Amino acid sequence: MDLSNRLLEITKFVPKGSVVADIGTDHGYIPVYLVEKEISERVIASDISPASLEKTVEYVNRMKLQDKIQTRVGDGLKVLKPAEVDTVIIAGMGGILISNILEESREVTDTIDTFILQPMVASYELRKYLTANGFKIVEESLAKEGRRLYEIIIVKRGEEIIAKDIYYEIGPRLIEKKHPLLKDFIAWKKQEVEDIIRKLEEASIERVRDRYEDMKKKIAEYEEVERKIEGS
Ligand SMILES: C[S@@+](CC[C@H](N)C(=O)[O-])C[C@H]1O[C@@H](n2cnc3c(N)ncnc32)[C@H](O)[C@@H]1O
Numbered sequence: 715m716d717l718s719n720r721l722l723e724i725t726k727f728v729p730k731g732s733v734v735a736d737i738g739t740d741h742g743y744i745p746v747y748l749v750e751k752e753i754s755e756r757v758i759a760s761d762i763s764p765a766s767l768e769k770t771v772e773y774v775n776r777m778k779l780q781d782k783i784q785t786r787v788g789d790g791l792k793v794l795k796p797a798e799v800d801t802v803i804i805a806g807m808g809g810i811l812i813s814n815i816l817e818e819s820r821e822v823t824d825t826i827d828t829f830i831l832q833p834m835v836a837s838y839e840l841r842k843y844l845t846a847n848g849f850k851i852v853e854e855s856l857a858k859e860g861r862r863l864y865e866i867i868i869v870k871r872g873e874e875i876i877a878k879d880i881y882y883e884i885g886p887r888l889i890e891k892k893h894p895l896l897k898d899f900i901a902w903k904k905q906e907v908e909d910i911i912r913k914l915e916e917a918s919i920e921r922v923r924d925r926y927e928d929m930k931k932k933i934a935e936y937e938e939v940e941r942k943i944e945g946s
Pocket residue numbers: 737738739740741760761762763766788789790791804805806807811815
């Protein structure tokens with residue numbers, strides 16, 4: 715099974731030899747890939763939805779990997795005992811749900827070495843949560859599928875100070891390393907905001923004035939980051 719760009723990019727950050735939990739695994743593609751490529755010796759694949767996990771159970775059985783991949787139904791990290799795994803993947807969910815999952819099981823969270831997080835939305839809120847709650851962002855990446863770009867945030871316990879509000883939205887490690895997809899990412903975000911501006915301009919009423927000003931400010935901030943990665 716060939717993984718999508720998004721899932722493949724996630725697997726690149728799994729330390730070799732690690733014991734992994736894939737929370738919200740759904741189809742089970744990541745656990746099977748990690749074991750088949752001998753990146754992980756043992757994976758716990760879990761999902762809150764029994765119907766979703768059933769897909770993983772069938773796939774794992776078909777690949778005859780039951781001795782290496784354990785499946786568990788349950789909510790977030792509650793399926794794990796402290797220190798049972800060293801690496802946790804939480805991908806394909808909203809950033810706020812990801813932060814709730816981390817926060818609700820601090821006794822487990824505090825024993826994990828590496829988190830690989832892939833928020834579909836609300837990465838700003840996720841970075842805010844992480845930096846306010848004793849996590850540091852050690853690495854970040856982007857994956858492109860069609861026009862859409864996906865953020866991948868690798869986190870360990872530690873301290874992180876974010877210098878500017880816009881870096882909660884455009885991750886600091888992406889900027890530092892001038893990720894090859896960063897220009898595309900900013901262009902994509904600008905496009906989204908410009909679409910909103912156009913709609914607000916069409917509405918042209920006083921009620922939307924503040925939102926209009928916010929969106930204009932946002933474009934200026936994106937352009938500041940663009941100049942930063944082009945200039946230095
Ligand atoms: C869109 S799928 C993502 C699947 C896979 N991780 C990926 O990135 O392709 C989201 C999955 O998360 C599961 N999920 C949602 N909330 C969860 C929670 N609190 N704990 C565990 N799984 C959850 C859903 O049932 C669903 O299967």
